[in-house]
Amino acid sequence: MKRWVARLAVGMAAMTAATVGVAAPAQAYPVTPYPNVCWQKQSAGSPCYLWTNGTVTWYNRTASVAGAIASTYHFCYGHPFDRPEAVFEAYAGATKIDSHVVSIMCDTLFTFSDSFGFDPFGIGDTNLVGGINRIKITMCYKTSFGRSCGDPYNANKPS
Numbered sequence: 001m002k003r004w005v006a007r008l009a010v011g012m013a014a015m016t017a018a019t020v021g022v023a024a025p026a027q028a029y030p031v032t033p034y035p036n037v038c039w040q041k042q043s044a045g046s047p048c049y050l051w052t053n054g055t056v057t058w059y060n061r062t063a064s065v066a067g068a069i070a071s072t073y074h075f076c077y078g079h080p081f082d083r084p085e086a087v088f089e090a091y092a093g094a095t096k097i098d099s100h101v102v103s104i105m106c107d108t109l110f111t112f113s114d115s116f117g118f119d120p121f122g123i124g125d126t127n128l129v130g131g132i133n134r135i136k137i138t139m140c141y142k143t144s145f146g147r148s149c150g151d152p153y154n155a156n157k158p159s
Helices: 002-021
Strands: 031-038 050-058 062-071 083-092 095-103 115-124 134-143 146-149 153-156
Touching: 031 134, 031 153, 050 134, 062 083, 062 134, 083 115, 095 115
Parallel strands: none
Antiparallel strands: 031 050, 050 062, 062 115, 083 095, 083 134, 134 146, 134 153
8 A cells, every 4th residue: 555655646746747847938929119200300301309119019919019209309398288199009900999199298397308208008909809910100299279290100010
């Protein structure tokens, strides 16, 4: 009887070690950097006055966006109610699924040559079969007279 108990104990210990020792590999999600997406340029070929840049991390059906809004020009001087806005729109094919706007109220904190990093946020629909495959990013500037936007940039999900 002692041999049988000893064999059972050794067998269970080996099984436990094999089960615990084999960890599932961590899944790496693709990250797509997006370049400076400009609101407006002084002239063709000149640098941006106001832009957003960052990364998109792609998941199965959704994505996470992280980045910053930055300026090389003091937009907010004398305009405390204006706001730079980065607009993120998630698409599945040509269908818009979700959107998110990151805005900064103009005040003394956002001045000449500033960069404002924003908290990462999720975008998309976890219930959408196939998920999103593109995020359209547009940099805008909103005033009491309306909103003007630069050319959009499309961040596409890697295949």
